[in-house]
Amino acid sequence: MGIIVQKFGGTSVANTDKIRRAARRVIKAVENGYSVVVVASARGKQTDEFITDAKELHPDPPAREMDQLFSTGEQQSIALLAMAIINAGYDAISFTGSQVKIMTDGVYSKARIKSIDTARIHRQLEQGKVVLVAGFQGIDEDENIVTLGRGGSDTTAVALAAALDAQECEIYTDVDGIYTTDPRIFKNAAKMKQISFDEMLELASLGSSVMYVRAIEVGKNHNVKIHVRSSSEETEGTMIIPEESQMEEVVVSGATVQKDIAMITLTGIDNKPGNIANIFAQLAKARVAVSGITKTEISTEKANLSFTVGVLELNAAKETLEQIKDKVSYENITICEDVAGVSVVGVGMRTHYEVAEKMFASLAKAKINIHSITSSQISISCVVDETQAEKALQAVCAAFELDKPAGQRNG
Amino acid sequence: MGIIVQKFGGTSVANTDKIRRAARRVIKAVENGYSVVVVASARGKQTDEFITDAKELHPDPPAREMDQLFSTGEQQSIALLAMAIINAGYDAISFTGSQVKIMTDGVYSKARIKSIDTARIHRQLEQGKVVLVAGFQGIDEDENIVTLGRGGSDTTAVALAAALDAQECEIYTDVDGIYTTDPRIFKNAAKMKQISFDEMLELASLGSSVMYVRAIEVGKNHNVKIHVRSSSEETEGTMIIPEESQMEEVVVSGATVQKDIAMITLTGIDNKPGNIANIFAQLAKARVAVSGITKTEISTEKANLSFTVGVLELNAAKETLEQIKDKVSYENITICEDVAGVSVVGVGMRTHYEVAEKMFASLAKAKINIHSITSSQISISCVVDETQAEKALQAVCAAFELDKPAGQRNG
Numbered sequence: 173m174g175i176i177v178q179k180f181g182g183t184s185v186a187n188t189d190k191i192r193r194a195a196r197r198v199i200k201a202v203e204n205g206y207s208v209v210v211v212a213s214a215r216g217k218q219t220d221e222f223i224t225d226a227k228e229l230h231p232d233p234p235a236r237e238m239d240q241l242f243s244t245g246e247q248q249s250i251a252l253l254a255m256a257i258i259n260a261g262y263d264a265i266s267f268t269g270s271q272v273k274i275m276t277d278g279v280y281s282k283a284r285i286k287s288i289d290t291a292r293i294h295r296q297l298e299q300g301k302v303v304l305v306a307g308f309q310g311i312d313e314d315e316n317i318v319t320l321g322r323g324g325s326d327t328t329a330v331a332l333a334a335a336l337d338a339q340e341c342e343i344y345t346d347v348d349g350i351y352t353t354d355p356r357i358f359k360n361a362a363k364m365k366q367i368s369f370d371e372m373l374e375l376a377s378l379g380s381s382v383m384y385v386r387a388i389e390v391g392k393n394h395n396v397k398i399h400v401r402s403s404s405e406e407t408e409g410t411m412i413i414p415e416e417s418q419m420e421e422v423v424v425s426g427a428t429v430q431k432d433i434a435m436i437t438l439t440g441i442d443n444k445p446g447n448i449a450n451i452f453a454q455l456a457k458a459r460v461a462v463s464g465i466t467k468t469e470i471s472t473e474k475a476n477l478s479f480t481v482g483v484l485e486l487n488a489a490k491e492t493l494e495q496i497k498d499k500v501s502y503e504n505i506t507i508c509e510d511v512a513g514v515s516v517v518g519v520g521m522r523t524h525y526e527v528a529e530k531m532f533a534s535l536a537k538a539k540i541n542i543h544s545i546t547s548s549q550i551s552i553s554c555v556v557d558e559t560q561a562e563k564a565l566q567a568v569c570a571a572f573e574l575d576k577p578a579g580q581r582n583g
Numbered sequence: 584m585g586i587i588v589q590k591f592g593g594t595s596v597a598n599t600d601k602i603r604r605a606a607r608r609v610i611k612a613v614e615n616g617y618s619v620v621v622v623a624s625a626r627g628k629q630t631d632e633f634i635t636d637a638k639e640l641h642p643d644p645p646a647r648e649m650d651q652l653f654s655t656g657e658q659q660s661i662a663l664l665a666m667a668i669i670n671a672g673y674d675a676i677s678f679t680g681s682q683v684k685i686m687t688d689g690v691y692s693k694a695r696i697k698s699i700d701t702a703r704i705h706r707q708l709e710q711g712k713v714v715l716v717a718g719f720q721g722i723d724e725d726e727n728i729v730t731l732g733r734g735g736s737d738t739t740a741v742a743l744a745a746a747l748d749a750q751e752c753e754i755y756t757d758v759d760g761i762y763t764t765d766p767r768i769f770k771n772a773a774k775m776k777q778i779s780f781d782e783m784l785e786l787a788s789l790g791s792s793v794m795y796v797r798a799i800e801v802g803k804n805h806n807v808k809i810h811v812r813s814s815s816e817e818t819e820g821t822m823i824i825p826e827e828s829q830m831e832e833v834v835v836s837g838a839t840v841q842k843d844i845a846m847i848t849l850t851g852i853d854n855k856p857g858n859i860a861n862i863f864a865q866l867a868k869a870r871v872a873v874s875g876i877t878k879t880e881i882s883t884e885k886a887n888l889s890f891t892v893g894v895l896e897l898n899a900a901k902e903t904l905e906q907i908k909d910k911v912s913y914e915n916i917t918i919c920e921d922v923a924g925v926s927v928v929g930v931g932m933r934t935h936y937e938v939a940e941k942m943f944a945s946l947a948k949a950k951i952n953i954h955s956i957t958s959s960q961i962s963i964s965c966v967v968d969e970t971q972a973e974k975a976l977q978a979v980c981a982a983f984e985l986d987k988p989a990g991q992r993n994g
Contacts, residue, residue, distance in 0.1 A: 188639040222659075228599040229663055230670040237669070240677055241662035244655035248633075251652035252640055258648070259641040266651055270681060271726050315682050 173205035175297065175338040179212070179307065179329035183346045184403035185249045186216035188256075194403060195256035197344065198302055202262055207297040209336060211307040211329040212253055214245025235280035239309075239319045243269070246306035246325065254304050264302040267292070269309035270317065274328065278312030282321035285310055285328070285390075288335040305332060323384025330387045334394030341391070341398050343383065348402035349409035350375075350382050352574035353427040357562050360575035364425065365408075368415040371425045371517050374551045377463070378515040379430030388412065415519055422581075423520035423527060424572040429565045430513040433480045435464070435543060435555055436489060440503030443475040447500050451477070451493075458492040460485045464513060464546045464553055477502075478544050480513060480555060511543060512561035515553035516568060528552050534571035540564045584616035586708065586749040590623070590718065590740035594757040595814035596660045597627035599667075605814060606667035608755065609713055613673055618708040620747060622718040622740040623664055625656025646691035650720075650730045654680070657717035657736065665715050675713040678703070680720035681728065685739065689723030693732035696721055696739070696801075699746040716743060734795025741798045745805030752802070752809050754794065759813035760820035761786075761793050763985035764838040768973045771986035775836065776819075779826040782836045782928050785962045788874070789926040790841030799823065826930055833992075834931035834938060835983040840976045841924040844891045846875070846954060846966055847900060851914030854886040858911050862888070862904075869903045871896045875924060875957045875966055888913075889955050891924060891966060922954060923972035926964040927979060939963050945982035951975045 178201065180194045194212075201208045222241050226233040233241075250266035257264040272292055276283035296303045307325025310318055320327050326343060333341035350372070351361040367375075369392035376385045382400060391398050391412060401409025441447060448467065455462055464480040481489045486507070493505060514535075521527050528545075531552055535542060540563065543555040556564045568574075573581040589612065591605045605623075612619045633652050637644040644652075661677035668675040684700035707714045718736025721729055731738050737754060744752035761783070762772040778786075780803035787796045793811060802809050802823060812820025852858060859878065866873055875891040892900045897918070904916060925946075932938050939956075942963055946953060951974065954966040967975045979985075984992040 188636060191640060225599060225663060226666055229602060230666040233666050234669050237662045237665045237675075237677055240665075240679075241659055244658050247655050247658075248652055251648045252636060254648045254651075255637055255641040255644050258645050264648075266648055268651075268728075317679075 174207065175209060175336050176201050176206040177209045177211065177329050177333040177336065177338045177341045178344060179325060179342065180210065180253070180344045180403060181325065181346070182213040182216050182219070184344050185212050185253060188252070190403075191252050191256050194253060194344070195260060197403065198253075198257055199260055199262055202302060206339075208302050209293060209297070209332055209338070210250070210253065210302060210304045211325055211332060212246060212249035212304065213307050213325040214242070215249055218245045236316060239280050239317050242319050243306065243309040243317045246308050250304040250306050254302075257302050262302060263300055264304060265296050266304040266306070268306045269328075270311045270315060272305055274310035276310035276312060276318050276320070278316065278318055280318050283310055283312075283318035284386075285320065285331045288332060290335050293336065321386065323387055326383055326387035327390055330391045330394075330396050330398060333396045334390060339397070341396050343398060343400045344403035345382065345400065346403065347382060348405055348407055350380070350400055350412075350426070352425065353565060353569050354380075354429065357429060357565050358427075358569040358574065361569070362575055362577050364410045364578065366411040366413055367425055368419055368519055369412060370415060370550055371519055372412050374515075374517040374548065375426050375428055378513065378517065378551060378553060379428035380426070420520045420523055422518060422578045423524045424516045424518040424574070425578070426518070427514070427516045427565060427568050427572065427574055429561050430515070431558060431561060432483045433511060433513055434483050434486045434507055434509045435478060435480050435511045436493070437476065437478045437506045437508075438493070438502040438504070439476045439506070440470075441475050441477055442501045443469055443471070443473055448475075448477060451496065451500055454492050454496050455489060458488045460489045460492065464544060464555060466544045466546060480511070483509065510558045511555050512558045513553050513555055514561060514564045514568060515551055516572060517551045519550050521550050521552070530571055531568055534567045535564055538563055538567035540567065585618065586620060586747050587612050587617040588620045588622065588740050588744040588747065588749045588752045590736060590752065590754050591621065591664070591814060592736065592754075592756045593624040593627050593630070595755050596623050596664060599663070601814075602663050602667050605664060605755070606671060608814065609668055610671055610673055613713060617750075619713050620704060620708070620743055620749070621661070621664065621713060621715045622736055622743060623657060623660035623715065624718050624736040625653070626660055629656045647727060650691050650728050653730050654717065654720040654728045657719050661715040661717050665713075668713050673713060674711055675715060676707050677715040677717070679717045680739075681722045681726060683716055685721035687721035687723060687729050687731070689727065689729055691729050694721055694723075694729035695797075696731065696742045699743060701746050704747065732797065734798055737794055737798035738801055741801045741807050741809060744807045745801060750808070752807050754809060754811045755814035756793065756811065757814065758793060759816055759818055761791070761811055761823075761837075763836065764976060764980050765791075765840065768840060769977050769980040769985065772980070773986055773988050775821045775989065777822040777824055778836055779830055779930055780823060781826060781961055782930055783823050785926075785928040785959065786837050786839055789924065789928065789962060789964060790839035791837070831931045831934055833929060833989045834935045835927045835929040835985070836989070837929070838925070838927045838976060838979050838983065838985055840972050841926070842969060842972060843894045844922060844924055845894050845897045845918055845920045846889060846891050846922045847904070848887065848889045848917045848919075849904070849913040849915070850887045850917070851881075852886050852888055853912045854880060854882070854884055859886075859888060862907065862911055865903050865907050866900060869899045871900045871903065875955060875964055877955045877957060891922070894920065921969045922966050923969045923975075924964050924966055925972060925975045925979060926962055927983060928962045930961050932961050932963070941982055942979055945978045946975055949974055949978035951978065
């Protein structure tokens with residue numbers, strides 16, 4: 173048997189009962205003959221408490237010290253989980269990111285993993301120990317602690333699975349898999365047995381919060397089999413796997429809604445080469461992630477440009493755009509915060525052409541106005557009024573029969 | 584100006600208000616021209632919370648994982664304190680024990696510091712930064728985190744002051760200095776302006792809990808000026824310094840009471856060479872610290888032996904003594920848990936001979952029965968009934984006028 177990596181999220185280690193339950197999961201894998209590497213997140217609401225304390229002391233807490241503070245949460249989780257495993261009669265040892273040399277690019281609060289020294293982990297596994305690794309954290313060359321940003325513990329788990337050539341990376345969470353859409357909005361959402369990396373990447377970047385983009389990217393790049401499953405139930409979850417040919421038969425795999433976005437429209441931009449590229453270059457410099465870009469030429473000299481940004485980045489976007497107003501010469505800027513994105517995702521869209529039409533028809537039938545439309549090879553997104561977002565998602569889900577398992581849909 | 588090390592205990596960083604107050608202390612020293620190195624303990628009751636969680640998961644939590652857990656408390660404190668200092672407009676950077684290579688002998692939960700890599704600290708001080716170091720923790724050669732045992736943050740601070748050749752090591756705490764005795768029992772206890780390392784060592788090992796033995800030992804060995812003072816008041820505290828000649832004029836500097844001890848008496852021991860040494864060797868092996876040893880020969884063949892141990896180590900002591908019963912052949916073992924030690928300490932005792940007599944007379948006058956007596960060059964200790972302990976301490980304090988400053992006593 174090989175190595176298995178198990179990752180437990182914050183809710184799965186929130187208290188001692190849940191830690192014991194996670195320990196039983198680990199032990200079951202050991203008893204099934206696996207060498208087990210465990211990654212844990214900070215317990216429950218701890219991260220929020222850190223932010224509260226920090227903000228009381230500094231309105232904009234310095235990133236290095238914030239990472240120094242944050243990283244203690246995962247360190248506590250792995251130590252406690254190790255105790256529970258040892259108490260059950262199995263040997264275990266916990267390591268911080270520093271102790272197993274999770275080297276990163278050193279960017280505080282959003283570092284990327286460059287390498288992991290797996291020798292120490294292998295030595296412990298060979299001695300029959302369960303190895304626990306603190307998620308979400310790494311170090312730079314001077315041993316400063318850096319964290320990996322949102323979903324960072326998933327990234328740690330998938331990166332470890334890649335580095336250790338593990339058979340599987342299990343992501344234990346408070347949902348029992350990945351659903352066609354958010355069941356809180358479309359209550360008959362169906363659980364997927366499997367999904368491709370590309371589809372999962374689109375879902376994640378378009379609003380699904382089960383896993384974050386970075387971890388999926390690492391999984392895709394290193395071909396890591398990721399199993400998203402429930403920490404409280406025994407059922408199989410959803411496998412994220414490389415694309416298989418029969419996947420294309422499923423036209424739309426899932427749908428998402430993204431509420432915390434704002435649409436920015438610039439009118440009367442000089443329609444000359446490089447001008448629009450310059451706008452996005454400046455926004456990137458200010459670390460504003462942009463999506464849903466649409467451009468309309470209103471004359472040979474002038475164009476309008478719309479795009480969406482996360483509401484958290486809206487201020488940075490506004491400042492940047494004001495600074496470059498003269499340079500790129502636009503006439504007007506309008507910002508609409510009361511919008512939402514509704515998207516459908518599916519690798520089958522590459523070969524099936526009726527998806528856009530079906531989506532727009534379902535939204536029209538539900539009397540939902542579409543502000544802008546963007547698409548990729550495997551997704552279509554519409555910006556709608558935020559008040560209509562849930563209704564829009566429900567309409568789209570019904571149209572694509574997302575209440576049924578993939579094999580049982582009509583078209 | 585030189586370097587000053589400031590140590591803030593758990594109560595001095597218990598919440599954000601107190602952290603801000605500690606930050607103001609730090610900044611004041613910076614404004615006075617010092618390069619400041621700060622050591623902080625875990626916040627308030629955090630250590631107790633860790634123990635509660637750990638014990639729920641393992642009745643006897645494994646030491647390595649316990650140290651992994653504990654060390655996060657100090658890491659949080661230094662990060663938060665750094666934020667408060669930075670927010671006030673001063674530059675600061677925090678380091679874990681690992682980051683400044685506080686190398687230890689690697690004994691979990693009671694490691695001893697072997698060396699500190701001060702180069703990194705000096706570099707940051709030269710850039711004008713306040714350097715914060717997590718107390719209580721170090722690493723072994725494999726970067727496993729180890730903690731330094733009770734009073735470990737004091738030890739970190741004093742060891743850092745020694746390694747950095749600091750002008751002074753300030754210990755900020757919730758009392759405003761070292762008193763002649765515990766003011767909760769003898770309410771007129773007087774604050775001492777200064778005390779010698781040797782006296783402080785005796786007070787600490789005989790029950791004073793203001794500072795623990797290990798930190799004072801390090802201070803003595805490296806001649807570090809230690810200033811114990813209040814984190815909330817501006818008043819001068821107590822200086823712990825090398826012995827000065829005029830100190831001998833003060834016969835008794837302080838008095839202590841030690842309640843959590845038990846007296847063990849072995850009767851009818853074989854009175855042959857090496858037998859008693861063997862008993863204490865076995866107890867030492869079981870990590871039982873012994874004090875107050877008295878031996879009485881009852882015949883040429885037989886002797887009785889009494890000594891005290893901490894109540895926490897009583898079980899280990901009993902087990903050890905049962906195991907070696909045949910080997911050392913004693914007849915009977917009696918254990919008395921309802922006892923306490925009352926002691927007086929003073930370097931002047933080396934040259935003044937009436938201390939013992941005066942102490943016994945004061946206890947006799949208060950009708951307190953003395954179970955056993957032991958003494959060192961600078962201390963005398965009596966074991967008394969626990970119910971009489973406070974009365975005994977008060978009698979002794981009154982006899983030696985410990986309500987008056989050292990210079991104003993009669994005899």
